[in-house]
Amino acid sequence: MEQELFIKHLLQVISDQSALILKLEAKISNLEEEVHQLKHPKNSNTGSVPPSKEDNRKNRSLRGKSGKKSGGQPGHEGSTLKFSIAPDEIIKHIPNFCGSCQKDISSLNEELLSKRQVVDLPIVKPIYTQHECYQRKCSCGHINKSNFPSQVNAPIQYGANVESLIAYLSVRQYMPYDRISEYLKDAYNMPISQGSIKNLLDSFTEKSSLAYQRIKENIAKAVVVGADETGVKVDGEKFWIHTWQNPYNTFIAVSESRGIKAVKDNFPDGFPSSILVSDAWAAQLATPALSHQLCMAHLLRDLNHLIEIYPNHDWPVNMKQLLQDSLRARKTLEKEGFQSNSKQLEQIEVGLDELLKIEVDKKYKKITSFRKRLVKNRNYLFKFLYHSLVPSDNNGSERAIRNVKIKQKVSGQFRSESGARSFAIIRSVIDTIIKRNKNIFDCLAITANLVPE
Numbered sequence: 155m156e157q158e159l160f161i162k163h164l165l166q167v168i169s170d171q172s173a174l175i176l177k178l179e180a181k182i183s184n185l186e187e188e189v190h191q192l193k194h195p196k197n198s199n200t201g202s203v204p205p206s207k208e209d210n211r212k213n214r215s216l217r218g219k220s221g222k223k224s225g226g227q228p229g230h231e232g233s234t235l236k237f238s239i240a241p242d243e244i245i246k247h248i249p250n251f252c253g254s255c256q257k258d259i260s261s262l263n264e265e266l267l268s269k270r271q272v273v274d275l276p277i278v279k280p281i282y283t284q285h286e287c288y289q290r291k292c293s294c295g296h297i298n299k300s301n302f303p304s305q306v307n308a309p310i311q312y313g314a315n316v317e318s319l320i321a322y323l324s325v326r327q328y329m330p331y332d333r334i335s336e337y338l339k340d341a342y343n344m345p346i347s348q349g350s351i352k353n354l355l356d357s358f359t360e361k362s363s364l365a366y367q368r369i370k371e372n373i374a375k376a377v378v379v380g381a382d383e384t385g386v387k388v389d390g391e392k393f394w395i396h397t398w399q400n401p402y403n404t405f406i407a408v409s410e411s412r413g414i415k416a417v418k419d420n421f422p423d424g425f426p427s428s429i430l431v432s433d434a435w436a437a438q439l440a441t442p443a444l445s446h447q448l449c450m451a452h453l454l455r456d457l458n459h460l461i462e463i464y465p466n467h468d469w470p471v472n473m474k475q476l477l478q479d480s481l482r483a484r485k486t487l488e489k490e491g492f493q494s495n496s497k498q499l500e501q502i503e504v505g506l507d508e509l510l511k512i513e514v515d516k517k518y519k520k521i522t523s524f525r526k527r528l529v530k531n532r533n534y535l536f537k538f539l540y541h542s543l544v545p546s547d548n549n550g551s552e553r554a555i556r557n558v559k560i561k562q563k564v565s566g567q568f569r570s571e572s573g574a575r576s577f578a579i580i581r582s583v584i585d586t587i588i589k590r591n592k593n594i595f596d597c598l599a600i601t602a603n604l605v606p607e
Contacts, residue, residue: 187519237271280344283313304605312346312354314602320351321358321598325580328557328564352573359576361604366579369586372403374421378543380431381438382551383412386558387567388574395578396420397554404554404585406578408571413437429537431548434527439534446534449548450477453528460521469514469521473528476505484538484546492542499539506535557581 250260285306289299305314316338323329323337331348338344373379383396386408394412398405398421409416414437417424424442432438433452454477460470480502486495510529514521528535538546561577568574587597 183517187517235273238273241271278342280342305603312350314599316344316346317354317358318595318598318602320354321580321602322584322594324351324355325561325577326584326594328561330565355576355580356572358598358602359579361601362579362583364604365583365586365601366405369403369405369582370420373398373400373405374423374425376400376403376425376428378431378541378545379425379428379443380545380548380551380554381441382433382548382555383416383435383437384555384558385412386562386574388571389569390567393568393571393574395555395558395574397551399551399554399585401550402586402589404582404589406554406558406582406585408574408578414440417441429541429544431545431551433548434531439531445537446531447537447544447546448531448534449546450481450538451547451549453477456524460524464518464521467514467518467521469509469512469525473509476502476509479505480536480539481546487539487542499536502536502539506532554585557585 246264248260248264250258252259285302287300287302289297291297319338320334323334324331329337331351334351335346335348338346378400379398380400381396381398383394386393386395388408394409394416396407396409396416405420407416407420409419411419417437417440421441426442426444428443429445429447430438430441430443431447431449433449439446454474457470457474457477460467461474464470483495483498483502486498487493510525510532512525514525516522538544558577558581562568568577583601584594584598587594
């Protein structure tokens with residue numbers, strides 16, 4: 155009896171040890187995976203890490219070698235400083251005395267030998283315009299009084315050109331208030347306080363609200379929309395800047411949320427008529443839309459990372475090759491006026507399905523996770539091969555959102571939520587002006603001359 159109990163005890167010990175061994179093996183496997191990934195961290199070539207945060211900065215690119223020399227290509231039309239056909243001032247340098255015999259030759263006809271031009275800027279100083287209101291008494295006895303223009307509403311104030319210039323310097327050139335104040339004082343001989351700068355920006359923001367709303371309406375009904383978001387500091391707190399854009403409009407908004415709440419607050423109906431291009435962030439994919447397109451650049455960077463941490467596995471290599479084939483197919487379609495090559499596109503589609511059917515060993519966790527993501531979003535990979543207006547990447551949205559990061563690097567953070575929203579509104583207007591190839595100063599001046607309702 156004792157022997158049976160002892161054997162039973164030994165069997166239990168063996169069972170417990172076997173379970174412990176399996177548990178420890180799994181833990182060791184996880185730790186080995188973590189160590190392996192720590193040895194191969196993501197960078198700007200294998201993920202969304204900005205180059206500035208890399209330990210060893212190198213110029214990395216997803217582009218392959220083109221075989222072309224660097225610099226301007228043959229046939230490229232350069233630009234240079236050009237002569238004005240109507241110069242503002244002409245200074246004639248005519249000899250009046252002979253350099254040999256010293257005879258007076260001022261009465262002789264001169265002949266133009268050559269000409270040169272100097273392009274310079276005038277000395278700028280403020281222009282003070284005084285508005286005066288008068289009254290006149292009619293013979294009937296009625297006293298008629300004139301009124302100041304609606305935009306002249308204070309005893310002394312800054313004009314529309316000052317307001318539009320401050321908006322340009324703050325939002326387009328990312329200058330903080332103290333540097334704007336210094337610039338206007340030194341370059342224009344116009345002292346201005348930081349408080350006045352803020353007030354003028356608030357005024358310009360209010361005047362920009364109508365254009366901002368129209369941009370939003372244009373985005374809501376666009377055929378293709380790109381979306382992205384980035385974190386930003388507002389008075390020490392974490393906020394999010396979201397953008398929705400297309401080739402003609404940029405809409406930027408501030409939110410405390412990174413998720414779907416921000417989308418619903420700005421576009422409650424989503425984009426029922428649009429193909430939404432994104433980097434596959436959950437909130438973007440959850441946004442109601444006609445369809446979606448995942449960013450190929452993001453997927454290729456993820457594949458670069460998989461190839462780096464699993465150098466002996468074929469699956470990420472083959473998937474990267476397939477995605478690159480799809481990008482080459484897009485270029486061919488563009489050259490041929492987007493006349494669909496059904497055979498080529500069919501090969502790409504079949505190749506994708508075959509790769510997604512391959513079961514990857516679960517020990518390659520990153521590959522299995524990536525494959526699962528592609529399976530889930532299978533129908534959102536190649537929309538750009540069938541719609542000429544759909545880009546293969548989300549670079550347009552990243553360019554729109556990068557301006558916020560530059561502003562934050564210069565100024566550190568936004569002082570208030572209203573300041574962040576002011577930047578978002580004015581930047582939306584400026585980016586839209588740029589996309590439409592309009593003169594920024596002219597358009598900002600028109601806005602500054604508006605009278606808020």
